[in-house]
Amino acid sequence: MDYFELVDKAYKEHNLAKGEVMRLLEPKGVEEEAYLFKKADQLRHECVGDCVHLRGLIEFSSHCRRNCKYCGLRRDNVSLERYRLSPEDIVKIAHNAALLGYKTIVLQSGEDEFYTADVMAYIIKEIKKIADVAITLCIGERSYEEYKIMKEAGADRYLLKFETANPGHYREMHPDMSYKDRIDCLMALKDLGYEVGSGDIVGLPGQTVEHLAEDIMLLKELDVEMAGIGPFIPHHSTPFRDEARGTLEMTLRMVAITRLMLPYANIPATTAVGTIHPQGRQKALMAGANVVMPNVMPPEYRPRYEIYPSKICIGEKPSHCRLCIEGIIRSLGREVGQDYGSYRGR
Ligand code: SAM
Ligand code: SF4
Numbered sequence: 406m407d408y409f410e411l412v413d414k415a416y417k418e419h420n421l422a423k424g425e426v427m428r429l430l431e432p433k434g435v436e437e438e439a440y441l442f443k444k445a446d447q448l449r450h451e452c453v454g455d456c457v458h459l460r461g462l463i464e465f466s467s468h469c470r471r472n473c474k475y476c477g478l479r480r481d482n483v484s485l486e487r488y489r490l491s492p493e494d495i496v497k498i499a500h501n502a503a504l505l506g507y508k509t510i511v512l513q514s515g516e517d518e519f520y521t522a523d524v525m526a527y528i529i530k531e532i533k534k535i536a537d538v539a540i541t542l543c544i545g546e547r548s549y550e551e552y553k554i555m556k557e558a559g560a561d562r563y564l565l566k567f568e569t570a571n572p573g574h575y576r577e578m579h580p581d582m583s584y585k586d587r588i589d590c591l592m593a594l595k596d597l598g599y600e601v602g603s604g605d606i607v608g609l610p611g612q613t614v615e616h617l618a619e620d621i622m623l624l625k626e627l628d629v630e631m632a633g634i635g636p637f638i639p640h641h642s643t644p645f646r647d648e649a650r651g652t653l654e655m656t657l658r659m660v661a662i663t664r665l666m667l668p669y670a671n672i673p674a675t676t677a678v679g680t681i682h683p684q685g686r687q688k689a690l691m692a693g694a695n696v697v698m699p700n701v702m703p704p705e706y707r708p709r710y711e712i713y714p715s716k717i718c719i720g721e722k723p724s725h726c727r728l729c730i731e732g733i734i735r736s737l738g739r740e741v742g743q744d745y746g747s748y749r750g751r
């Protein structure tokens with residue numbers, strides 16, 4: 406089977422073997438790659454439509470107890486000036502985002518135990534009282550009980566990337582964390598009825614094409630409702646400061662193959678892909694992605710949530726990003742989704 410036939414097979418069956426995914430990750434030429442993107446875009450159109458769903462991202466705390474080697478928020482980075490928002494301020498920012506038209510709010514932070522499950526439950530309930538939005542949590546590993554409390558409070562979705570599906574590579578990236586714990590958390594979230602998002606980082610040091618294929622196989626096995634795939638960007642205050650960043654090309658291929666394997670998944674055009682290339686988000690939206698997560702934080706906090714440097718939108722106001730992203734979406738002949746943008750595959 407040549408490359409084009411393999412793309413056709415993925416487009417029809419959504420079920421490739423790992424070796425076949427590896428072949429798709431390494432196209433022989435520009436025509437092959439363009440065909441991969443074209444078929445992924447076509448499947449995106451057929452399965453999740455032309456609306457691009459916006460998720461308003463609230464980065465409410467930069468404190469983190471973890472030490473992921475790639476991340477600027479890791480606890481050993483003492484050069485970062487940390488902040489933590491009060492529940493009231495978080496609710497206020499969520500309310501403003503809803504006024505700008507966002508139908509989903511993503512509450513994201515480092516792993517910060519200051520926000521117990523009960524505190525999160527309070528925030529979730531307060532937001533739901535005043536805003537008609539779906540709530541996605543992205544706050545790391547917690548116990549089953551804690552996930553349950555937050556679900557019962559009204560949280561709809563949870564984003565927890567496995568970052569790399571290869572257990573050995575996972576250990577290298579997170580020496581004091583456990584791959585099993587990560588998977589157990591994802592299983593707990595599924596069990597509790599969250600819409601679950603997971604994903605990886607493309608171009609992590611030590612990563613091989615086989616690892617990337619394993620990432621796609623795991624996304625398929627977990628049957629995730631969301632798949633977040635973004636390039637690695639080195640941060641100067643981490644052990645990976647001198648490593649190369651992930652490439653646009655490989656990130657786009659990962660997005661496209663993930664669309665072919667998971668036709669109904671919500672797949673964001675990440676901020677990271679917009680950071681490594683000025684047209685990165687547009688290209689991802691044309692290679693299978695159907696979601697964007699604009700920042701809705703007031704500008705004064707943005708530089709302090711430095712996962713990686715040179716992040717886009719760093720000095721912008723939420724209202725500016727909202728208009729900017731709508732312009733981008735319209736320029737691609739697409740529309741901004743007006744509903745919650747929930748998973749439609751089941
Ligand atoms: N602490 C929570 C967690 O890890 O799930 C949520 C916040 S964390 C900053 C969100 C995501 O940032 C991670 O899942 C990881 O994929 C991504 N990330 C961290 N450092 C990165 C880097 N240097 N380049 C690209 N993505 C990065
Ligand atoms: Fe903390 Fe998340 Fe960064 Fe890891 S990726 S150091 S858990 S904020």
Ligand code: FES
Pocket residue numbers: 699717718721725726727729730
């Ligand atoms: Fe923030 Fe364009 S989305 S400036």
